[in-house]
Amino acid sequence: MSFNFKEVERVENISAKDFQKYYVKPQKPVVVERITEDWPAYEKWNFEYIKQIAGEKEVPLYNNDPVDFTKKVNEPVARMQMSDYVDLLQDKPTDLRIFLYNLMSQVPQLQNDYKMPDLGLNLFKSMPMLFFGGEGSNVFMHYDIDLANILHFHFAGEKRCIIVPPQDSKYMYKIPHSVICREDIDFDNPDFDKWPALKNINPMYADLKHGEMLYMPEGWWHYMKYLSPGFSMSLRSLAHKPKNLSEAVYNVFLMRTYDNIMRKIKGQNWINYKNEQAILKTNKLILR
Template identity: 65%
Template sequence: MPLHLTEIERVKTISKEDFYTNYVKKQKPLVIERLTEDWPAYEKWRLNYIKDIAGEKTVPLYDDRPVNHEDGFNEAHAKMKMADYIDLLQSKPTNYRIFLYNLMKEVPSLKSDFKWPDIGLKLVKQLPMLFFGGENSKVFIHYDIDYSNILHFHFHGKKQCILFAPDQTPYLYKVPHALISREDIDFDNPDLEKWPALKKAKGLICNLEHGEMLYMPEGYWHYMKYMTPGFSMSLRAFPRKITNLGKAAYNIFIMRNFDNLMRKWKGQAWIDYKNEQAIVRTHKNLKISS
C-alpha cells in the first residue's frame, strides 16, 4: 500500500501578489514552471557546462549511509574533482551526491546566470547553495534546521519531491534531537506493516523538470529523488512565523550542540537510542503497540 500523496499545484507563471497571498501566507507548496525562462541558466545550466567551468574544483560528496556517531555534522563521505564526478553521474547510477555546496564562491561567473526573483519573498542574499545527484540517488527525508521558506530550482533532467507539512510530523517517525525520520524507511515504497503510523500521513508530490521551481514553506519535510542525473539550487527567506524563528534558533544553538555532545559522550549508543525512541514515541502518541 503506497503513501497517501496528492499532486502539488502547478502554474506556468504567477504574480508576486498572488504568490504571496495564496501560497506564502497560507504556507502552501507550489510548482512554478516558467520562472527561470529569462535566466541565462535556463539555456546554460547543464552538467557539461558545470564540468567546463568548474571541472578542476574538488567537491565534497555524500552517500546514503546511515548517520554514524563518528561522522561530524554534515561531514563529507568522499571528495572528487568536479569533472570526474560529472563523468560518473553521466556514466551510471551512483549514490554520491553534492549537498549544500557553495560552488558560486568557487566559480563567481555562475552568479550572473540567475536572477533573484521578485516574487514577494524577502530572500536572503547570500550565495545560493547547489545540490547534485545521480540517477536514483535519494536525499533522506528531513526538514531544514532554519525553518526557511525555500525556492528550489531544478536543472538538467528530472527530480521527484515528496513533501509533508509540519502537522504530519507525528506520523513520520521523527528521530528526537534531529531533523530526520528513521533512515531505514523507504519513502518510495514503505513497509506500512512495519511503519503503521505512515498510513495516517498525508503528503504531497511533484516531478520537477529542467528550469522548474518548487516552493517549500517553513518547516516542511522533504524527500528528494533524482530520476535522472541533475542538479538543483535553493534560495531562502527567513521564516515569517515568530514561533518558527524560535524553533530555528533552538535547533541551531541548542539542539545541534546537545546532539554533538551526546555523540561524543555516548557514541553509537546515542544514535541507537534516538532511532529506538523514534518508534517508541510515534507509536505511543498514536496508541500503536510496537
C-alpha cells in the same frame, strides 16, 4: 500498498502579490513552471557547462550511509574533481551526491546566470546552494534546521520531490534532537506494517523538470529522488512565523550543540537510543 499522494499545484508564472496571498501566507507549496525562462541559466546550465566552468574544483560528496557517531554532521564520504564527478553521473547510476554546496562562492561567474526572483521574499543573496545527484540517488527525508521558506530550482533532467506538511511530524518517526526521521524508512515503498503511523500522513509530490521551481514552506519535510542525473539550486528566506523563527534559533544554537555533546559522551549508544525513542514515541500516539 503505497501512499495516497496528492500532486503539488502548478502554475506557469505568478506575481509577487499572488505568490504571497495564495502560497506564502497560507504556507502552501506550489510549482512555478516558467520562472527561470529569462535566466541565462535556462539555456546554459547543463553538465557540459558545469564541467567547463567548474571542472577543476574539488567537491565534497555524500551518500546515504546511516548516521555514525564518529562522523560530524554533514561530513562528506569522498571528494572528487567536478569534471570527474559529472562524468560519473553521466556514465552510470551512483548514490554519491553533492549536497548543500555553495559552488558559486568558488565560481563567481555562476552568479551571473540567475536572477533573484521577485516573489516578495527577503532571500539570502549570499546563500544559493547547489545539489547534484545521479539516476536513482536520493536525499533522505528531513526538514531544514532553520525552517526557512525554500525556493528549489531544478536543472538538467528530472527530479521527484516528496513533501510532507509539518503538522504530520508526529507521525514521521522523527529522531529526537534532530531534523530527520528513521533512516530505514523507504519512502518509495513504505512498509506500513513496520511503520503504521505513516498511514496518517498527507504526502504530496512534484516531478520537476529543467527550469521549474518548487516552493516549500516553513518546516515542510522533503525527500528528493533523482529520476535522471541532474542538479538543483535552492534559495531561502527566514521563517516568517514567530514560532518557527524561535524554533530555528533553538535548533541551530541549542539542539545541535546538545546533540553533538551527547554523541561525544555516549557514542553509538546515543544514536541507538534516539532511534528507539523515535519508534516508541510515534507508535504511542496511534495506540491511544
